[in-house]
Ligand code: FES
């Protein structure tokens with residue numbers, strides 16, 4: 001059996017990093033043995049029906065019943081493959097269903113991210129839940145509502161027009177008859193096709209959607225009752241620990257696990273590069289791991305000091321040319337009155353979700369159940385099917401609400417590791433990564449180099465735009481500004497560290513570089529950076545957020561104190577728009593940069609939950625301050641040098657500026673996701689504010705990991 | 711060893727050097743206290759020892775014998791949420807909420823010592839708690855709200 005870790009070489013937008021384990025089927029069943037008995041009596045806190053019936057097939061996805069069930073007690077159960085990682089999507093999707101079905105929000109229960117119970121879903125990423133899952137559930141719920149009206153009309157032998165539903169009760173307005181929807185449906189499955197043309201409620205009529213419904217199950221979190229995967233415990237469960245290589249790219253040459261094997265109750269698994277142990281306590285598992293003697297062969301790896309030249313040297317144009325190139329960018333640049341040439345270096349950064357990766361695996365004969373914190377439960381199901389040659393249908397992946405992801409949990413490593421150990425130990429096994437493992441072996445936001453050559457006329461029209469991104473990705477690489485001559489290219493490279501998705505993907509880097517250059521062009525043209533942007537923009541939604549942010553911030557009349565500066569940046573991704581204004585204070589003695597004030601304006605169509613939207617926007621901005629100012633992964637010879645919160649600085653309370661969010665509610669535009677785009681404007685806004693305060697045009701992310709060199 | 715946790719006596723099988731966090735979580739199934747860093751710098755594992763917030767991931771179990779340990783499971787009394795919990799819910803603070811237990815205990819400890827803290831005091835005393843989702847402004851607001859109820 002071989003374990004192969006594939007470092008993702010594609011841009012993170014093109015695919016996700018995957019762990020690939022393979023074993024052949026015959027070996028597997030031999031390994032599994034014939035006489036395994038596993039008993040399942042599991043604490044109720046883990047939810048009823050833990051294993052369910054794996055053969056129970058789900059209803060076809062064009063039927064209401066695949067998505068919605070109404071119990072006799074009137075409780076509405078909604079099934080979706082989306083998962084909750086802190087974006088409060090459990091609440092927003094419940095609001096959408098309650099709205100269309102005319103039931104109370106508290107009577108809606110969401111079953112999320114369970115491959116056995118919920119329809120297939122690619123995963124919770126790319127801000128897709130609201131624009132894609134929202135309409136799907138909306139149609140299912142509206143179709144259910146229409147079906148209830150049909151049922152009631154038939155039951156009461158009356159016209160559909162006389163029937164209305166309110167708060168889960170069906171009324172016959174002709175003769176005051178009422179019945180609860182639960183009684184009407186009488187526990188039967190809603191085997192009715194979803195009507196794709198069903199009329200849904202216009203935004204103006206929303207009563208539940210569009211309001212600040214509090215976080216679903218909020219109390220279970222502030223009382224410590226919610227069980228994250230890392231908290232769960234199964235009867236007889238063992239704790240697993242994995243022996244990690246000393247460096248990236250290391251291969252195992254020799255291993256002596258006799259010391260570990262001699263410890264009572266310890267299971268050791270060695271296969272290829274995979275060495276893991278499982279024991280009844282964490283202490284014992286750690287002891288066993290410590291007792292293993294292993295030697296590894298390392299190969300030379302690029303270090304952080306040479307990463308940018310390395311990436312630049314090995315990158316190739318994605319497809320040789322920019323399909324959207326217009327005009328003649330080189331000639332236009334040469335003839336431009338104002339010219340800027342800038343190279344930006346973008347460091348790797350870590351998502352560092354507060355809950356590290358965690359997984360629990362339980363085998364029942366040849367069937368496997370894995371609880372894992374992941375943004376892609378169905379993706380992990382496939383990963384497991386690639387490792388263990390059992391049919392995918394025999395693998396159930398369940399994802400309880402998880403301690404966040406930010407694009408960093410598209411994979412299921414801990415669940416796969418737990419499954420390997422559990423198979424050998426013949427007992428359930430839990431694997432929880434340490435903080436150090438999370439920093440080192442999870443994937444990172446890509447490092448990259450961005451080169452920009454831009455020209456403008458003396459009166460502030462951008463005339464040439466040449467933009468090359470090496471390695472960090474192509475999201476947000478297009479410019480929203482109107483430019484006659486442009487060429488934009490992404491050049492993928494072979495990243496020495498494991499890299500993948502991030503909030504907003506590469507747009508954090510691309511928008512940063514673009515908005516810095518726009519700032520510097522404006523200054524070169526002696527124009528206000530806001531006026532310069534507006535002059536070059538046609539997209540009204542971008543103009544709207546820029547103006548909204550500027551008004552709230554008081555941009556036009558701002559007179560920063562000495563050593564203070566103001567800056568602005570804007571961006572769009574996945575159909576939503578953000579503009580951010582920042583004020584910074586630079587301490588001329590220490591070089592410390594403090595962000596004192598932020599205004600962020602955001603527009604993502606019709607707002608579903610204003611309070612939670614505000615939370616996402618402000619949270620993104622605060623997280624974005626980390627990547628902007630000081631977060632970076634340091635590495636040398638294939639080792640991460642700062643894999644701890646004591647050496648990898650993240651934003652804390654004292655970094656907090658005054659933050660104000662302006663939310664533009666476009667009721668005429670379908671609702672869009674909000675977990676990513678709000679992060680885009682903060683880094684360039686801070687950089688441009690530092691430039692305003694000091695005259696220094698910084699060109700790195702992070703900007704000031706060790707303060708400003710004055 | 712015998713521990714006094716949330717006003718209840720527990721006898722535990724642990725080594726005195728075992729970190730309290732693991733004894734609480736793995737032995738006693740009090741999993742409201744979370745692991746976030748294991749080095750005392752994120753606050754996810756915060757508990758109260760005789761009313762003061764400490765990081766249970768760097769506290770040896772032996773050192774807590776004979777003291778009152780309060781975990782998140784013991785903050786609500788007789789089914790009634792503590793005013794900090796109520797304010798956190800009212801402001802609707804959390805996203806993933808993995809930081810929630812530690813934030814709650816740090817805030818409870820702060821309000822015990824300083825019933826009407828200034829914003830600066832809140833920031834100073836909460837500095838050791840990380841919320842990676844960035845809900846800090848809401849946490850400050852909720853602590854102020856709790857202080858005023
Ligand atoms: S886990 Fe104890 S402070 Fe982070």
Ligand code: FES
Nearest residue numbers: 807809841842843
């Ligand atoms: S809400 Fe996610 S870490 Fe605080």
